[in-house]
Amino acid sequence: MLDIAIVGAGPAGLSAGINAKIRNKNIKVFGNPFNTSYAYKAERIDNYLGMYGISGQDLIKSFVEHANKMELEIHQGRVLEIYDMSGTYTLNVDNEFFETKTVILANGVTMDKSLEGEAKFLGKGVSYCATCDGPLYRGKTVALIGDSPIAEEDVNYLSEVCEKVYYIPTYKDINKVNDQVEILKDKPTAIVGDEIVESLKLKDKDLDVSGVFIIKESVPTTRLLQGLEIENNTIKVNRFMETNLKGVYAAGDCTGKPFQVSKSVGEGTTAGLQAVKYLDSNK
Amino acid sequence: MLDIAIVGAGPAGLSAGINAKIRNKNIKVFGNPFNTSYAYKAERIDNYLGMYGISGQDLIKSFVEHANKMELEIHQGRVLEIYDMSGTYTLNVDNEFFETKTVILANGVTMDKSLEGEAKFLGKGVSYCATCDGPLYRGKTVALIGDSPIAEEDVNYLSEVCEKVYYIPTYKDINKVNDQVEILKDKPTAIVGDEIVESLKLKDKDLDVSGVFIIKESVPTTRLLQGLEIENNTIKVNRFMETNLKGVYAAGDCTGKPFQVSKSVGEGTTAGLQAVKYLDSNK
Numbered sequence: 001m002l003d004i005a006i007v008g009a010g011p012a013g014l015s016a017g018i019n020a021k022i023r024n025k026n027i028k029v030f031g032n033p034f035n036t037s038y039a040y041k042a043e044r045i046d047n048y049l050g051m052y053g054i055s056g057q058d059l060i061k062s063f064v065e066h067a068n069k070m071e072l073e074i075h076q077g078r079v080l081e082i083y084d085m086s087g088t089y090t091l092n093v094d095n096e097f098f099e100t101k102t103v104i105l106a107n108g109v110t111m112d113k114s115l116e117g118e119a120k121f122l123g124k125g126v127s128y129c130a131t132c133d134g135p136l137y138r139g140k141t142v143a144l145i146g147d148s149p150i151a152e153e154d155v156n157y158l159s160e161v162c163e164k165v166y167y168i169p170t171y172k173d174i175n176k177v178n179d180q181v182e183i184l185k186d187k188p189t190a191i192v193g194d195e196i197v198e199s200l201k202l203k204d205k206d207l208d209v210s211g212v213f214i215i216k217e218s219v220p221t222t223r224l225l226q227g228l229e230i231e232n233n234t235i236k237v238n239r240f241m242e243t244n245l246k247g248v249y250a251a252g253d254c255t256g257k258p259f260q261v262s263k264s265v266g267e268g269t270t271a272g273l274q275a276v277k278y279l280d281s282n283k
Numbered sequence: 284m285l286d287i288a289i290v291g292a293g294p295a296g297l298s299a300g301i302n303a304k305i306r307n308k309n310i311k312v313f314g315n316p317f318n319t320s321y322a323y324k325a326e327r328i329d330n331y332l333g334m335y336g337i338s339g340q341d342l343i344k345s346f347v348e349h350a351n352k353m354e355l356e357i358h359q360g361r362v363l364e365i366y367d368m369s370g371t372y373t374l375n376v377d378n379e380f381f382e383t384k385t386v387i388l389a390n391g392v393t394m395d396k397s398l399e400g401e402a403k404f405l406g407k408g409v410s411y412c413a414t415c416d417g418p419l420y421r422g423k424t425v426a427l428i429g430d431s432p433i434a435e436e437d438v439n440y441l442s443e444v445c446e447k448v449y450y451i452p453t454y455k456d457i458n459k460v461n462d463q464v465e466i467l468k469d470k471p472t473a474i475v476g477d478e479i480v481e482s483l484k485l486k487d488k489d490l491d492v493s494g495v496f497i498i499k500e501s502v503p504t505t506r507l508l509q510g511l512e513i514e515n516n517t518i519k520v521n522r523f524m525e526t527n528l529k530g531v532y533a534a535g536d537c538t539g540k541p542f543q544v545s546k547s548v549g550e551g552t553t554a555g556l557q558a559v560k561y562l563d564s565n566k
Contacts, residue, residue, distance in 0.1 A: 015332045015545060022330060047305060049298045049548045050345040051333060052352045062333040069335045239522075239539065256522065258556045262298060265332045266549015273541045 001099045002026055004275050005091050007079045007224075008106035010037045011261045012252025014063050015268025016104045016275070017072045023276045028100075029074045030093050032150060032217060034064055038108070038253075039261050048261050059261065078150070078218070079107070080129055082225040084245065095132045101282075102275045105225075105235060105243070105250040106268060107218050109259065115145075117191030118214065125197025125211050128219065130154035133211070139163050142211040143200045145188050149175040151215035156181070158213065166200075166207055221254055232256065241271035249275055284382045285309055287558050288374050290362045290507075291389035293320045294544045295535025297346050298551025299387045299558070300355045306559045311383075312357045313376050315433060315500060317347055321391070321536075322544050331544045342544065361433070361501070362390070363412055365508040367528065378415045384565075385530040385558045388508075388518060389551060390501050392536045398428075400474030401497065408480025408494050411502065413437035416494070422446050425494040426483045428471050432458040434498035439464070441496065449483075449490055504537055515539065524554035532558055 004020050006013045009031025017029045034040060035057075042056030051059060067074065077093040082103060091098045118126055127133040130144065134157055141164040144155045148171055155167045159178045167181045168188055177183060186202040191212050193199065200207045222230055229236045229244040234256035241249045249271040252264035287303050289296045292314025300312045317323060318340075325339030334342060350357065360376040365386060374381045401409055410416040413427065417440055424447040427438045431454050438450045442461045450466045460466060469485040474495050476482065483490045505513055512519040512527040517539035524532045534554040535547035 011332065015330075018332065019330050019543075046353070047298075047302050047552065048333070049294065049301065049349055049551075050331070050342065052349040059333065066332055066335040070329070237522075239520075258553055260302075260549075260552050260556070262545075262552040263549045266543075266546045266552075268332075269330065269543050269545040269549075270541055273543070 001088070001101060002028055003100070003279055004028075004102050004104060004272075005030065005089070005098060005100035006104045006106055007031075007082075007091070008108055008218075008252065008254075009034065009074055010106060010108055010252060010264065011039060011060075011063060012108075012254075012264035012268040012271070013104070013106035014067045014072070015265040016106060016249075016251055016272035017074075017268075018067060018070050019269050019272035020276050021070050021072050023273075025276060025279060027073065028098065029067075029072060030077055030079050030091065030098075031074065032078070033076060034060055036148060036150065036217060038259075045261060048265075079224065080132075080219055081223075084225070084227065087247075089247070095129060102247040102249070102278060103225075104268075104271045104275055105221065105228075105248065105254055106252045106264075106271070107221060107224070107254050109253045115188055115191060115214070117193070117197075121191055121193060121197045121212070124195065125193060125209075126191060127211060127213050128215070130158050130213050130215065133213075134158050134161050137162050137211045140210040141208065142166070142213060143168060143207050143209045144213040144215060145170065146215045147171055148217045149173075150217055152177050154213065154215050166209070168200075168202065240274045241267055242274060247275075247278055284371070284384060285311055286383070286562050287311075287385050287387060287555075288313065288372065288381060288383035289387045289389055290314075290365075290374075291391055291501075291535065291537075292317065292357055293389060293391055293535060293547065294322060294343075294346060295391075295537075295547035295551040295554070296387070296389035297350045297355070298548040299389060299532075299534055299555035300551075301350060301353050302552050302555035303559050304353050304355050306556075308559060308562065310356065311381065312350075312355060313360055313362050313374065313381075314357065315361070316359060317343055319431060319433070319500060321542075328544060331548075362507065363415075363502055364506075367508070367510060370530075372530070378412065385532070385561060386508075387551075387554045387558055388504065388511075388526070388531065388533040388537055389535045389547075389554070390504060390507070390537050392542065398471055398474055398497070400476075400480075401495075404474050404476060404480050404495070407478065408476065408492075409474060410494060410496050411498070413441050413496050413498065416496075417441050417444050420445050420494045423493040424491065425449070425496060426451060426490050426492045427496040427498060428453065429498045430454055431500040432456075433500055435460050437496065437498050449492065451483075451485065523557045524550055525557060530558075530561060 251267035532554040534550035
């Protein structure tokens, strides 16, 4: 059982992690590769106090180096869902399960733009996890919509089990996709069917498919944890970064503007220390 | 007329300053010498993300260097009072006056422990400003209570105009006090008199004086700005670091726990950007 599970390995998540680590808690940080963070792509950052004129890449590297020096455990993977187990929480991380006493959500800005039919067919042909549900589509035709190169691993996996795989990337530079995958530069508009998924409508054509996989860099917060209070599309927190759920904290871009590294780092510190306080008073 | 007056040159104040500076605002930061900040005295700071294991001194130096590179204007001095001029504010900084459109309070933890009789005799023998009120005590006997070496300049000034000056330092290492000043290592307990101050009671003896000067490193927030809402001894702010007064923001230790550098820096960023937003929408 973890003391603290941190969702997100950006500035907020790492800051929460190092602060809780100093207090000797058993922590795991779950996140995407570091080079996928927004800050990493910034050419120059002038407003993180103490590091004038640093590149986003160097700033993130210094953060990761700090975390490594403190032996913060970082687990690369996508948190697909968090279950409230009344008193504790269970995380589904790429279909591996982790139990924890507290959760710090530091999952950044996660836009929740659903596709028409997406909610209706969830579990009836729509899936957010290729490695979990891929085997159900053995020998069938599926489509995968991906918003970042992270989805390529999923599409390549599907190409090994499915008869035919269409890949609709919504980002620019494709990294590495198997030859048998058909890449379509098109815009998904709706998922249609009767009881189960029958086709994916794109702007220019329709695809007859049995399954539609939607792989986003992060699962939208609204879908991550049932019962979490959201306000103006961000997680509602108080000045101690407490959410409405006991033992659940949030920090960084997911709590709202301004979207600045120092704001995220500061909130991460507060969230980490508040989680420690909660753990110590509930021993 | 300044766009933004920042009270305090610690991590929160400097962070607010650099963020507003990037947006081309006319800013002045008012504060004590850098080596008086709490963080400066820390032997080692492990939780400011990106700078593992740095000394407090080096961390503060890197903050000041950052501010200097961005040509942030820092004015050394104590902000004695802030006047609400309905729409703008006027700062009394060691009896020099500055007008400003907005104020960011980043004045750290300022304990407001009043001495018995202090409030009663304010203006009737009790003063918070030696250079302002010193001349009123020409040829008389006064006492000065100081909580840091900052007060020594005041006590030396008084020794030039007053007949006799007692100095009661409440800190350890005295830096430089004129020979004619009588230093007493004692604890002040009360200011007494009838209509005006007649004596200062110490734990071990009483002093017959006409004036008592109380010089603190920072003026307690509760005394700084009339009408500012305080909650649990800290300035009440919302998630955008707005106080109850229009155009007045707060950041850092003065808004409450945790007292951590990264929390202060993050809040400074938010306060700075929020002040800019306010200025831009009230042009």
